Amino acid sequence: MKHLTSIRELSKASAIALLDNAQQLSQVNDRDVKKLPALRGKTVVNLFFENSTRTRISFEIAAKRLSADVINFSAESSSVSKGETLKDTAQTLEALGADAIVIRHPLSGAPKNLAANNWISASVINAGDGSHEHPTQALLDALTMRQVIGSTTDLSGLKVLIVGDILHSRVARSNLLLLNLLGAEVEIAGPNSLIPEGIEELGATISNSFENSLAKKPNAVMMLRVQKERMQGEYFTSHQEYSRHWALDSERLSMLGADSMILHPGPMNRGFEISSEAADDPRSKVLQQVSNGVAVRMAVLYGCLSGGQS
Amino acid sequence: MSQRVVLDGADIDRALKRISHEILEANEGPKDIVLLGIPTRGKHLAKRIAKILESIDPAFENQVGVLDITMYRDDATSTERVIRTTEIPNGGINDKVVVLVDDVLYSGRTVRAALDAITDYGRPRQVKLAVLVDRGHRELPIRADFVGKNLPTAKTERVKVQLSEADPIDQVVIFQ
Numbered sequence: 001m002k003h004l005t006s007i008r009e010l011s012k013a014s015a016i017a018l019l020d021n022a023q024q025l026s027q028v029n030d031r032d033v034k035k036l037p038a039l040r041g042k043t044v045v046n047l048f049f050e051n052s053t054r055t056r057i058s059f060e061i062a063a064k065r066l067s068a069d070v071i072n073f074s075a076e077s078s079s080v081s082k083g084e085t086l087k088d089t090a091q092t093l094e095a096l097g098a099d100a101i102v103i104r105h106p107l108s109g110a111p112k113n114l115a116a117n118n119w120i121s122a123s124v125i126n127a128g129d130g131s132h133e134h135p136t137q138a139l140l141d142a143l144t145m146r147q148v149i150g151s152t153t154d155l156s157g158l159k160v161l162i163v164g165d166i167l168h169s170r171v172a173r174s175n176l177l178l179l180n181l182l183g184a185e186v187e188i189a190g191p192n193s194l195i196p197e198g199i200e201e202l203g204a205t206i207s208n209s210f211e212n213s214l215a216k217k218p219n220a221v222m223m224l225r226v227q228k229e230r231m232q233g234e235y236f237t238s239h240q241e242y243s244r245h246w247a248l249d250s251e252r253l254s255m256l257g258a259d260s261m262i263l264h265p266g267p268m269n270r271g272f273e274i275s276s277e278a279a280d281d282p283r284s285k286v287l288q289q290v291s292n293g294v295a296v297r298m299a300v301l302y303g304c305l306s307g308g309q310s
Numbered sequence: 311m312s313q314r315v316v317l318d319g320a321d322i323d324r325a326l327k328r329i330s331h332e333i334l335e336a337n338e339g340p341k342d343i344v345l346l347g348i349p350t351r352g353k354h355l356a357k358r359i360a361k362i363l364e365s366i367d368p369a370f371e372n373q374v375g376v377l378d379i380t381m382y383r384d385d386a387t388s389t390e391r392v393i394r395t396t397e398i399p400n401g402g403i404n405d406k407v408v409v410l411v412d413d414v415l416y417s418g419r420t421v422r423a424a425l426d427a428i429t430d431y432g433r434p435r436q437v438k439l440a441v442l443v444d445r446g447h448r449e450l451p452i453r454a455d456f457v458g459k460n461l462p463t464a465k466t467e468r469v470k471v472q473l474s475e476a477d478p479i480d481q482v483v484i485f486q
Contacts (some may be wrong), residue, residue, distance in 0.1 A: 021392065021393045024394060025393060027396065033431070302390070302393075303390050306388070306389060307388075307389050
């Protein structure tokens with residue numbers, strides 16, 4: 001694995017192997033010495049054209065746990081605001097010694113562009129591009145689901161319900177691809193205006209009622225963050241209206257099975273798409289997701305930076 | 311491909327029994343002994359030695375674990391490898407006598423990586439090395455304390471330890 005720009009680059013076997021490595025690497029978190037020497041001498045650059053403290057910190061910790069050197073490059077404070085192209089930025093970073101570039105970009109396809117054009121020989125890892133994909137988020141969600149159900153292989157037969165703004169969600173898109181690859185059954189639910197046309201072709205049934213979906217007893221409910229910065233009023237009439245139909249409130253929480261799990265990619269809007277009661281419920285695996293994020297990113301960095309120059 | 315059996319099942323049993331006695335003799339008893347097997351064959355050998363130690367001296371506390379060295383290799387990024395579990399016994403390794411167990415001692419690079427890994431888990435009083443086969447050709451200043459069989463080999467030959475836990479039968483074979 002040279003790059004990871006999309007879940008589509010993974011086969012079922014390679015996805016499971018990646019999750020297996022991540023599972024082993026998650027042990028490092030429990031040690032006194034939380035460091036492995038595997039990537040000593042390698043340089044990882046976090047190239048972020050969008051603000052994301054959590055994802056950046058997660059990648060930074062992952063790289064440091066593997067003994068790589070980490071440079072954080074945030075676009076707002078750089079020459080990008082002076083008009084430098086992505087190609088020039090990436091080539092400059094490589095000339096400075098970057099072995100891997102972790103990129104977050106507002107434009108869908110930017111990481112793929114960087115990886116496919118032979119501008120650079122460094123590895124490219126997608127940390128979220130536009131409303132396209134966020135592959136490491138899907139992998140950490142899958143790892144969390146595997147741990148909760150006690151699987152060491154795939155997720156066959158697992159019923160997963162994804163709720164909220166599917167239209168703008170790269171998390172939902174990567175999850176749809178990976179969950180289907182691993183054999184899960186996915187249903188998506190949300191307001192009609194936020195369900196993109198043709199999304200069922202990625203492998204999902206569509207529901208227009210949260211209650212009806214909960215009645216089917218999903219094993220996992222993934223609540224998507226309402227990205228207030230993307231909502232300019234035309235997608236739903238009001239926040240109250242959205243919450244009334246699509247929030248995981250106490251009433252809907254009571255419909256959830258005793259061994260179901262609640263997932264959320266964070267940061268949570270408490271009281272908007274998820275109630276505090278649901279967020280703090282023992283079935284909520286949000287913090288486990290965060291820890292798994294570090295392990296998954298370690299596995300991805302190790303996978304991309306090992307294997308010679310192929 | 312011609313292959314030659316150099317140790318059969320009974321030979322392996324005898325070698326492990328002798329190693330077990332030697333470990334107890336060198337340590338003047340089972341006190342503080344922790345066995346750490348290196349995956350995958352070393353893990354099985356460590357468990358077998360633990361069983362023998364227990365039968366010889368019930369005071370052995372069955373402190374046996376697994377030490378994966380994948381992320382400590384000096385060529386960690388040459389190919390992508392499967393990372394395996396590390397299990398440190400519940401007593402930890404601080405101030406213990408750790409006996410590393412591996413199937414074949416060759417260049418010594420695996421053992422060097424294991425010594426690094428051990429440092430990250432604690433500070434043993436002593437670290438010793440037990441191997442079923444020492445085939446020579448060391449690339450580092452490392453030697454084994456307990457050896458099942460010294461096996462002179464050519465660098466072009468390969469040595470494979472097969473154990474019933476993972477293979478059809480117990481045997482050590484050498485082939486070109």
